[in-house]
Amino acid sequence: MPHHLDRRRYRALTGRAALLAAAALAASGLVASLAAPAHAETDAAPAEPAAIDTLDYLADTYGIEDAVIETVTFERFEFLLQQEGRFAFLIGGPDDPTTVETIGTIDEVAKAAGVDAVYTFNPKLDGDRLDIRTTANADVAPLWTRLVTEYLSKDVQTPFDGTDDPYLFVYDRSHTADGGAEDRIVSALTAPVASGALADPTARDAYRTSVAAVLGSGDDLDAIDQFTFYRDVVNAKHASAYGGLTEYGGSTILDEADADWRVQGITYPELVDLFESDGDHVLLLGGTWCHNTRAVLKHANEDAVANGVETVYFFDLRLDGASGNDLHIRDTGSEFADFYGDLVTEFLPQLKTQYVTNGSPGQRVDFYPGGDTTQPLATAQKLQVPFLIEYDGDREVGGEPAPVARQWIHDNGDGTYREYMTEWWYVIDQPGRYASRPDPVALEAQLVFADEAISALDEFFAGLPRAGGGVEPTDPPVDPTDPPVDPTDPPVDPTTVKGSVAVTGSLRPGGTITVAGSGLAAGTPGFAVELHSEPQSLGTVATDASGAFSLTATIPAGTPAGAHRVVVLIGGVEVASADVTVASASATSGSNASSTSAGSGLASTGAGFTGPLLGAAAALVAAAGIALAVVRLRTRTRSES
Structure with missing residues (x-):
């Protein structure tokens, strides 16, 4: 049973009714505050873990098994440079001869020294043409400038200055040289290594010695895992945006209860590797910048844990984890929209989205295939985040590729869909802006939608294939909804x-x-x-x-x-x-x-003034009705138990 069902029943019988009753009274001007309801949650371990695969990008790309080297996105790389501690970094990618020649040896030496992590950052954000060190794009070039100016140039002996920049280095933001000058790069290797140079055993042994001198002992190096990164960044962005106010869910979304963290951020080359690999994977598209993604990130991780999913791969369509300019590859206006459009076209042929390509221009992504501006524009479906799918590249339906095995999306039942974009405060029964502008009807709509989003999230993970087999989901699965509305009073579209x-x-x-x-x-x-x-x-x-x-x-x-x-x-x-x-x-x-x-859309019309007494009376009637409904629900619940 999905672990949110008990929570939803509790909310329906107590917390939500109290919240809405308070909102109705506040709307009348008679009550000015809303109490935060308590939650009762239960977590049931699955009878059998989901049969979901994991990806090993470093093994696929460099042939390194069980590596201590770990890829990082731009957002995480910059985060690490800002932290206290001593960290090992490797700059480069699979098209860099030095990286290809040395990465296996670096990993071998790091393991022998007891190093927990060597973080590797590829300045070519797509692994190919978008190199933040050399690009002339006005939105992208400042990224490298910022990294160098604020972090990597603050060194006495081996600063990044565009000449002999280090590729392997240990970084400590608090380290200083004699006299107190900033000396953040504690040790480094700068000389390029040509392809095949380490084939000679003597040269290889000498290089091992050089790497060991740079890394030192693993006891002297620090590591920050993905959970700590996401906890700190998600909480900081939420608190900054909403001031830590209770009605917006306070200042904390992720805490130590989430330490069994299954959500793993990946780079664009890793995303391509996932799409091209064998196996069945869970992929979440979104970002820490996105309040709708932050709203469900905790629950997605909880569901992964509850269903035995080892890894949920998490990719941000904003390549720097922040900017809505050309770095946001899911937008028509981006110079790099082909990074998105090519992938959707090739790997997601039966994707379901809320937006439709024959709607307004803002509902699709126009792009030049392969970034070739001499080609005609192509069009791709435009998804909104958070967006969660089960991806199996080998899956077919009726002899046709159908790699999207499941989607977390609301099926409207008429060939259209609605994506689950809710807010953290509605997920945890807080009123958000309705605390100061009470509107029980609108608040109820938000709470119902948040409930459905979380319940559908539970169903998505519960419906993943199991090792013991089972019925493969249809394309896409029908999402659960709240009990149907009385057909004599159908909802308005x-x-x-x-x-x-x-x-x-x-x-x-x-x-x-x-x-x-x-x-x-x-x-x-x-x-x-x-x-x-x-x-x-x-x-x-x-x-x-x-x-x-x-x-x-x-x-x-x-x-x-x-x-x-x-x-x-x-x-x-x-x-x-x-x-x-x-x-x-x-x-x-x-x-x-x-x-x-x-x-x-039609002719606008005016409305006469409704006095505050009439509004207060209506709010009191609504509050009384809600209270009566709670009594009836509670009575019925007791009689059924």
């Missing part, structure tokens, strides 16, 4: 409700605007607001009980002056839009950069 939207504020690049929508489907969570014609995200919002929303956003830097549209998309369907005119970045405050624009 929010994509069929057309509303209106108004835009006010500073309409210039970097300017702050307010996007106010109305007349949309009530209580619709997690939909997109974009700036067109070149689609750029302005944010994600939800409608309140009246079908309205308000979003404060920033006009993206680099937006060209002229006519644009602000578009509201629910389930990939345009439901409202407004024409706007963006001034140039140099426009003064006295120009027409500050303006008001309005538009709609």
